[in-house]
Amino acid sequence: MIGKSATSRKILLLAPLLLFLGLAYVVPFLGVVRWSFTMPEVGLGQYRALFTDPLVQSVFIRTLRICLVVTAAALVAAYAIGYVWVRGSSVQRMLAEFCILVPFWISVLTRAFGWLAMLSNRGLINTWLQSAGIISEPLALARNELGVIIGMTHFLIPFAVFPIASAMRSIDERVLLAARGMGASRTRIFWTVFVPLTSGGLIGAALIVFVFALGFFVTPAILGGGRSVMVAELVYLRIFQSPDWGLGAAISVVLVLFIGILLALMRRFIKPAHLVG
Amino acid sequence: MPQNMQLSDAKAAEIKAVSIGKTFGAFHALKDLSLDIGRGEFLTLLGPSGSGKTTFLMILAGFTAPTTGRLVMDGKDITDVPAEDRSYGMVFQGYALFPHLTVEQNIAFPLKVRGRSSSEIKRKVGEMVERVGLVGHEKKLPAKLSGGQQQRVALARALVFEPSVLLLDEPFSALDKNLREMMQQEVKRLHEETGTTFVFVTHDQSEALALSSRVAIFNHGELLQVGKPKDVYERPENRFVAEFLGEINLLPLDALHLDGDRAAGQFEERTIVLNKTMPMTGSNAVAAIRPEHMVISASPQSSDRNAITCRVEGATYFGASTKYHLKTRKGTSLAVSMPTAATSPIAPQTDVWVSWPVNQGFLLPSGG
Known part of the structure; x- marks a missing residue:
């Protein structure tokens, strides 16, 4: 009896959140699902279009490509930062913490414009390089896919650091000592012991970054300059700039389904508690 | 193998x-x-x-x-x-x-x-x-x-x-x-x-x-x-070292007399003879004897053994051995461990002799 009432009390505590999520997300999304089957006419026409429309296809392919590159880049950077954060000297740890947390506190919009100031043709990098005489023509760093990848990677690194650092922290120091005692070099220990023991964190980080990246809107819209449209921006364009609500809705539904599958996969590989460090 | x-x-x-x-x-x-x-x-x-x-x-x-x-x-x-x-x-x-x-x-x-x-x-x-x-x-x-x-x-x-x-x-x-x-x-x-x-x-x-x-x-x-x-x-x-390696009985001795590798001292008006295993000075020391080296008996036993009178306070049964808890006349606590099979149980409050061979005890400095 006590157990039961404790459980129901916990559900009561969760209720406001469930109610909010239901009203703000689930119900409206069901409306979107309905649009995808009814606009402009009832049927599977919009879903058929997803597989035939070359524009939609190219956006999907670009989105997957950008997400894969961003995931790979963010993992490598996050692994290095996480390593310093977990195993560095106290000064190094503080620096790493600074690099992880400060971007976290700054809005995505500010950061996108910050990168634009860095990367655009008349941005800091191109100006410096030109005045130093290293290049004569500005490098195309923004308003293209490269700019989108740089901006997104930077945004997503902290999200990858947490699960990776958590995995690094849970390694038993004695296991590394044991490997050393058996004569293994630092490089060998890193690749044959340290990295394999953090593989759970790496998989978790990869899924988080990838899922997050799939729905990116602000960063690609600003740094891509309309030339590197990703799925979320395509939905926006279909719904707000062309009277094509049905197609926009169908794209949304496919995106949500895809992300749902990835999240289910993630639950199999890593406990949610490990993702927050 | x-x-x-x-x-x-x-x-x-x-x-x-x-x-x-x-x-x-x-x-x-x-x-x-x-x-x-x-x-x-x-x-x-x-x-x-x-x-x-x-x-x-x-x-x-x-x-x-x-x-x-x-x-x-x-x-x-x-x-x-x-x-x-x-x-x-x-x-x-x-x-x-x-x-x-x-x-x-x-x-x-x-x-x-x-x-x-x-x-x-x-x-x-x-x-x-x-x-x-x-x-x-x-x-x-x-x-x-x-x-x-x-x-x-x-x-x-x-x-x-x-x-x-x-x-x-x-x-x-x-x-x-x-x-x-x-x-x-x-x-x-x-x-x-x-x-x-x-x-x-x-x-x-x-x-x-x-x-x-x-x-x-x-x-x-x-x-x-x-x-x-x-x-x-x-x-x-x-x-x-003596205490860390196992239980040990410590009996304070005075009027210590050193003679080659042997030492003799007084404990509750009885002379105790021991091996001297380390350099000693002064007239006080502690006699250290492991519980399993001591034996409980009704009489003082032979003359090549040290013996003191004690009263049995209780016993703990360990299967193969039984440990007796005793007190000397002036209240020093002692433990004696004997094979269970070799002894018949001794009731509490019995007055007994506790003895041990002279070569089984050793001297420790009284301070530490």
């Missing part, structure tokens, strides 16, 4: 520690420690936690650098040789197995590091798996093994590359009593078969006495005594 699987061609090393000191900030973990570890011996470092024994093992392993002093192995100074180049086997507390590798891969790791051929690795790992009784478990991950099996993997992994020294850091602390005794016998057998120098850390005195060829007793960062188990148990050089 087939006899032809000898690892004995592994060369055992001898190590000399010369004035090793280690400080962590203001804390002296080790103070001016000198110790010779003989070729092929089984040396146990024994002491309470924080006594410096593990610090010393970590210095031997090369994981910790001493603040002062030198380490010399087979005549070569190895103080600055890093752990990975010392090639010692090591068994860690908690085993420190690679959780992502199978039993076989764990044992193969040190051989792979050494670039041995895959056929040699396969053969040696197979031999080792058989030696430690893990046949059938080769493909399992450590998490699927019992504590005792993990222990065997750790031993196999530490011995497979035929190290000249094997270091063991409290390897049995996580095992229950029966399993621990089994693994102790196993380690003893591996020591005899390999002939390698074993350095073993424990805080369990009975484990130290049962396994070692010599025991080194540590306290507060100092090495107090090194010797054969029988010597440190029966001839401790100071009170800490």
Whole structure:
């Protein structure tokens, strides 16, 4: 009896959140699902279009490509930062913490414009390089896919650091000592012991970054300059700039389904508690 | 176990520690420690936690650098040789197995590091798996093994590359009593078969006495005594060693009279005769006698024994032995342990004589 009432009390505590999520997300999304089957006419026409429309296809392919590159880049950077954060000297740890947390506190919009100031043709990098005489023509760093990848990677690194650092922290120091005692070099220990023991964190980080990246809107819209449209921006364009609500809705539904599958996969590989460090 | 699987061609090393000191900030973990570890011996470092024994093992392993002093192995100074180049086997507390590798891969790791051929690795790992009784478990991950099996993997992994020294850091602390005794016998057998120098850390005195060829007793960062188990148990050089190695009765003596290697003193108006095992001065000392060396009887017994009168306060039954709790006339507590089978129960409040042979007691300084 006590157990039961404790459980129901916990559900009561969760209720406001469930109610909010239901009203703000689930119900409206069901409306979107309905649009995808009814606009402009009832049927599977919009879903058929997803597989035939070359524009939609190219956006999907670009989105997957950008997400894969961003995931790979963010993992490598996050692994290095996480390593310093977990195993560095106290000064190094503080620096790493600074690099992880400060971007976290700054809005995505500010950061996108910050990168634009860095990367655009008349941005800091191109100006410096030109005045130093290293290049004569500005490098195309923004308003293209490269700019989108740089901006997104930077945004997503902290999200990858947490699960990776958590995995690094849970390694038993004695296991590394044991490997050393058996004569293994630092490089060998890193690749044959340290990295394999953090593989759970790496998989978790990869899924988080990838899922997050799939729905990116602000960063690609600003740094891509309309030339590197990703799925979320395509939905926006279909719904707000062309009277094509049905197609926009169908794209949304496919995106949500895809992300749902990835999240289910993630639950199999890593406990949610490990993702927050 | 087939006899032809000898690892004995592994060369055992001898190590000399010369004035090793280690400080962590203001804390002296080790103070001016000198110790010779003989070729092929089984040396146990024994002491309470924080006594410096593990610090010393970590210095031997090369994981910790001493603040002062030198380490010399087979005549070569190895103080600055890093752990990975010392090639010692090591068994860690908690085993420190690679959780992502199978039993076989764990044992193969040190051989792979050494670039041995895959056929040699396969053969040696197979031999080792058989030696430690893990046949059938080769493909399992450590998490699927019992504590005792993990222990065997750790031993196999530490011995497979035929190290000249094997270091063991409290390897049995996580095992229950029966399993621990089994693994102790196993380690003893591996020591005899390999002939390698074993350095073993424990805080369990009975484990130290049962396994070692010599025991080194540590306290507060100092090495107090090194010797054969029988010597440190029966001839401790100071009170800490005497009390740490097992229960002991302490009888304050006065009017001490020294005569060669014998000493005599007064305890409750009776003369007690003892061996003198260390230099003594002054007229006061403490007679130290192990409970199992004393006997309870109705009369004072023969004249070559010391005897005092006591009253029985109670008894504790331990199966094979029974321990009697007694008080002397002036209230000093005593414990006497006797084989249960050899005695009939003695009722509390009985007045008895407690006696022991003169060569079984020893003198300790009264201060500490």
